[in-house]
Amino acid sequence: MTTQGEQTNRGPEKNVKQEAAQEAPVTDGALVDQAAGFEGQVNETAKTSASEDGGAGGGTQDDGAAQQAKDDKVKADKSALKAKLLKNAPTEPKMRKQVEKKLLKRKSNLESKVKKYKRRRNYHLLGLAVMQLRMVVRQLEELAKASYDKVKDMWLKVVHRVA
Numbered sequence: 001m002t003t004q005g006e007q008t009n010r011g012p013e014k015n016v017k018q019e020a021a022q023e024a025p026v027t028d029g030a031l032v033d034q035a036a037g038f039e040g041q042v043n044e045t046a047k048t049s050a051s052e053d054g055g056a057g058g059g060t061q062d063d064g065a066a067q068q069a070k071d072d073k074v075k076a077d078k079s080a081l082k083a084k085l086l087k088n089a090p091t092e093p094k095m096r097k098q099v100e101k102k103l104l105k106r107k108s109n110l111e112s113k114v115k116k117y118k119r120r121r122n123y124h125l126l127g128l129a130v131m132q133l134r135m136v137v138r139q140l141e142e143l144a145k146a147s148y149d150k151v152k153d154m155w156l157k158v159v160h161r162v163a
Contacts, residue, residue, distance in 0.1 A: 082162050092148050095155040099143055102158050107136045 089095065110133040117126035143154060156162045 078162060081160075082156060085156060085160055085162065086152065089152065089155070092151055095151050095159075096143065099151070099154050099158045100140070103136055103140050103143070107133065107140070110136060 090098070110129055113129045114126060114133060117123075117129055139154070139158070143151070146154065
């Protein structure tokens with residue numbers, strides 16, 4: 001026999017467990033087996049054979065072909081944009097000025113980030129910012145020595161972000 005105090009304690013505990021089981025999200029890879037009394041335990045299921053996947057890998061080949069078609073379309077769009085930009089490209093001095101302006105702006109932003117990270121002693125981000133700053137300085141050096149073709153490439157990459 002149980003006392004009335006014990007009965008009142010069991011009742012709310014059972015309700016809390018039932019509410020928690022009802023509110024528990026069921027995800028794709030995990031099923032909650034509430035009917036068998038395994039509340040809170042997870043039953044994980046996984047496909048182990050090719051027959052469960054829906055055939056002999058037919059889905060992966062279609063996905064690969066679709067991805068290839070998508071990649072080809074993106075490449076075609078990029079090359080069309082690149083051709084359009086080069087067709088309407090400004091003169092070499094204007095291109096140099098545009099690239100230099102972008103790189104100097106990026107350099108000043110990175111220098112301020114370096115100071116901030118140094119003050120806050122965030123050494124991981126400081127190292128990344130210094131690495132990026134060195135890359136920008138190298139690009140400025142390349143710009144100073146670059147031929148017209150190299151300036152066009154840098155103009156596309158830096159100003160228009162088209163590789």
